[in-house]
Amino acid sequence: MTAMQLGEQRDEVEMLSLMLLIRRFEERASQQYQAQKIGGFCHLYIGQEAVVAGAVAAVRDDDYIITAYRDHAHALARGTSANACMAELFGKETGCSRGLGGSMHFFNRQNHMYGGHAIVAAHVPLAVGLAFAIKYRDEDRVTLCFFGDGAINQGSFHEALNLAALYKLPIVFICENNLFAMGTSVKRSTSLKQIVDRAEGYDIPGEIVDGMNFREVRDKIAEIVSSIRKESHPAFVEVRTYRYRGHSMSDPASYRTKQELEKYRLDDPITRLRAQLTREGKLTHEQFDLLDKRAKETVLASVKFAEESPQPPLDKLYDYTYANGANS
Amino acid sequence: MREITYRQALNEALAEELERDPNVFLMGEEVAEYNGAYKVSQGLLERFGPRRIIDTPISENGFAGLGVGAAMVGLRPIIEFMTFSFSLVAFDQVVNNAPNMFTMSGGQFNIPITFRGPNGPAHQLGATHSHATENLYASVPGLKVCTPATPRDAKGLLKTAVRDNNPVLVLEAELLYSSKGTVEPPDEELLIPLGKAEVKREGSDVSIICYAQTVPLALKVAAQLEEEDISAEIVDLRSIKPLDEKAIFDSVAKTHRVVIVEQDHPFCGVGAEVCYRIQKSVFDELDAPIIRVSQEDVPMPYNERLEKAVLPNADKLIAAVKKVCYA
Numbered sequence: 191m192t193a194m195q196l197g198e199q200r201d202e203v204e205m206l207s208l209m210l211l212i213r214r215f216e217e218r219a220s221q222q223y224q225a226q227k228i229g230g231f232c233h234l235y236i237g238q239e240a241v242v243a244g245a246v247a248a249v250r251d252d253d254y255i256i257t258a259y260r261d262h263a264h265a266l267a268r269g270t271s272a273n274a275c276m277a278e279l280f281g282k283e284t285g286c287s288r289g290l291g292g293s294m295h296f297f298n299r300q301n302h303m304y305g306g307h308a309i310v311a312a313h314v315p316l317a318v319g320l321a322f323a324i325k326y327r328d329e330d331r332v333t334l335c336f337f338g339d340g341a342i343n344q345g346s347f348h349e350a351l352n353l354a355a356l357y358k359l360p361i362v363f364i365c366e367n368n369l370f371a372m373g374t375s376v377k378r379s380t381s382l383k384q385i386v387d388r389a390e391g392y393d394i395p396g397e398i399v400d401g402m403n404f405r406e407v408r409d410k411i412a413e414i415v416s417s418i419r420k421e422s423h424p425a426f427v428e429v430r431t432y433r434y435r436g437h438s439m440s441d442p443a444s445y446r447t448k449q450e451l452e453k454y455r456l457d458d459p460i461t462r463l464r465a466q467l468t469r470e471g472k473l474t475h476e477q478f479d480l481l482d483k484r485a486k487e488t489v490l491a492s493v494k495f496a497e498e499s500p501q502p503p504l505d506k507l508y509d510y511t512y513a514n515g516a517n518s
Numbered sequence: 519m520r521e522i523t524y525r526q527a528l529n530e531a532l533a534e535e536l537e538r539d540p541n542v543f544l545m546g547e548e549v550a551e552y553n554g555a556y557k558v559s560q561g562l563l564e565r566f567g568p569r570r571i572i573d574t575p576i577s578e579n580g581f582a583g584l585g586v587g588a589a590m591v592g593l594r595p596i597i598e599f600m601t602f603s604f605s606l607v608a609f610d611q612v613v614n615n616a617p618n619m620f621t622m623s624g625g626q627f628n629i630p631i632t633f634r635g636p637n638g639p640a641h642q643l644g645a646t647h648s649h650a651t652e653n654l655y656a657s658v659p660g661l662k663v664c665t666p667a668t669p670r671d672a673k674g675l676l677k678t679a680v681r682d683n684n685p686v687l688v689l690e691a692e693l694l695y696s697s698k699g700t701v702e703p704p705d706e707e708l709l710i711p712l713g714k715a716e717v718k719r720e721g722s723d724v725s726i727i728c729y730a731q732t733v734p735l736a737l738k739v740a741a742q743l744e745e746e747d748i749s750a751e752i753v754d755l756r757s758i759k760p761l762d763e764k765a766i767f768d769s770v771a772k773t774h775r776v777v778i779v780e781q782d783h784p785f786c787g788v789g790a791e792v793c794y795r796i797q798k799s800v801f802d803e804l805d806a807p808i809i810r811v812s813q814e815d816v817p818m819p820y821n822e823r824l825e826k827a828v829l830p831n832a833d834k835l836i837a838a839v840k841k842v843c844y845a
Binding site: 287295298316321345346352356509511513 | 543569574575577579580581582583584585586587588589590591592593595610611614615619620621622623624625626627628630659660662683684
């Protein structure tokens with residue numbers, strides 16, 4: 191199966207709709223955070239939507255995905271409802287982690303979304319474990335492991351890449367390079383000229399992809415995944431993207447210029463896919479407006495749902511520390 | 519019953535669990551081709567093959583995390599640390615990922631993983647290789663910690679750990695690998711529950727609460743005390759977490775005097791927790807203040823004489839017993 195055929199399995203309008211949902215969700219989360227309805231840390235994905243949308247469009251629903259703490263989008267992309275996501279931010283029992291995880295710890299077992307992990311690069315070995323399990327059981331699956339540019343200087347990242355290469359595991363390491371690890375630019379944190387060269391050190395094939403272009407992300411990852419399905423191996427993709435907001439809600443992002451932000455905004459991934467589809471006659475202005483309206487309504491409804499949802503009961507405080515019994 | 523070594527007992531436990539459940543695998547440094555740094559995994563590669571007995575590079579954080587990830591999708595990894603001193607390199611995986619996952623995911627992902635390997639001071643290995651980690655790990659919600667002292671307990675606790683649906687640390691006693699003891703025959707299933715202490719010797723004058731490498735010490739001291747007409751009851755905790763309060767309190771109610779001999783450091787050590795629980799729940803049973811015997815509160819020196827001075831020993835334990843007995 192070629193990359194294009196794989197990509198075409200997902201309707202592009204549907205994926206644009208997902209990107210809109212992510213953006214509107216994050217905008218609303220930002221507003222609710224400012225209204226103090228959401229506690230703790232909250233990292234928004236605005237600007238990076240094409241990365242996760244392109245990646246999930248390139249794989250099957252039962253392939254494994256796992257990411258770091260900027261995870262709302264990954265949960266949404268894996269079919270977690272906006273209701274469950276917003277309720278999680280509100281710390282409610284109806285949240286995707288029952289209100290026990292919070293913004294940085296979204297999980298969806300049923301849809302193979304394995305977190306939501308908040309210690310930088312600590313989930314990269316977990317991802318390798320997911321891929322190990324695939325190979326151990328001789329399954330036809332791959333693992334997509336997302337992380338930021340800040341993760342690539344952490345020891346666990348390096349140990350994990352070496353293990354994945356050594357055991358030839360079916361995993362795509364997807365570095366969402368948004369140029370800043372919190373406030374430290376890649377130039378100030380990384381000795382390499384380009385992040386993808388990290389992969390070479392472990393004899394893992396690497397690619398650079400334009401993360402503002404949904405189709406490029408999808409097609410490149412589909413091509414890689416197709417190769418992995420033929421013969422298990424790890425791969426690395428440096429996806430160049432940009433977050434419009436600060437690292438977290440408390441970050442005014444004063445370490446970068448307005449001009450830089452504007453430059454990326456002009457290359458907006460949603461605008462770009464919309465233009466591509468419009469040009470090809472696959473989407474009218476009216477249809478786009480309707481998609482956007484639906485996204486906004488879904489998200490607005492999720493706020494209402496979250497507000498009205500119950501708190502996790504106090505008498506269940508000890509119910510989620512140890513799993514019961516022995517099941518084998 | 520037959521006599522086997524602590525090492526053989528662990529080896530049998532591993533082999534039996536690998537045989538029983540195809541989801542179980544053993545991973546760690548030198549576990550396969552080298553047959554284990556302490557030969558605990560002797561012969562397992564030959565029997566179960568490289569798919570299930572897996573050598574790793576020296577990457578404790580990496581392979582501990584790999585185990586946690588594999589456990590998320592239902593495998594039951596046994597991760598060997600060459601010593602628990604090296605588990606500190608993987609502290610983030612053992613403390614942050616393994617025990618938190620069940621809570622953070624709202625109960626979606628439990629982590630059925632066993633971390634095992636030698637723990638506690640051995641002989642002149644110096645400060646970096648002598649860590650007793652039981653109090654560090656026992657303070658983490660979501661982890662279970664056991665500390666077998668005999669071949670029978672080693673086999674029964676390890677098998678139970680592998681079957682548990684949570685992360686369990688089996689802290690083996692480095693100095694006891696070659697010690698012998700009676701164990702049920704291999705065709706008899708031996709499972710020892712976590713959270714159950716065992717009275718290793720009945721007594722009436724004083725309770726000596728111990729675990730791991732301090733159990734043989736306490737038994738030796740009890741024999742010496744017998745000659746001085748002091749009858750010591752030896753309570754082997756076996757599990758640090760969950761802790762068997764009932765067994766402790768029952769013994770205290772019987773003897774009314776307590777010495778805790780532990781292999782970790784005094785500050786926030788296991789004995790501090792045990793001591794707190796005794797005074798809180800059975801204060802009226804006590805006829806004397808509780809005394810703890812632990813390591814001295816210093817990093818372990820290499821020098822042999824100094825090392826002996828740091829560790830709990832018979833003289834320190836006897837002195838403590840006599841003090842609580844006002845003897």
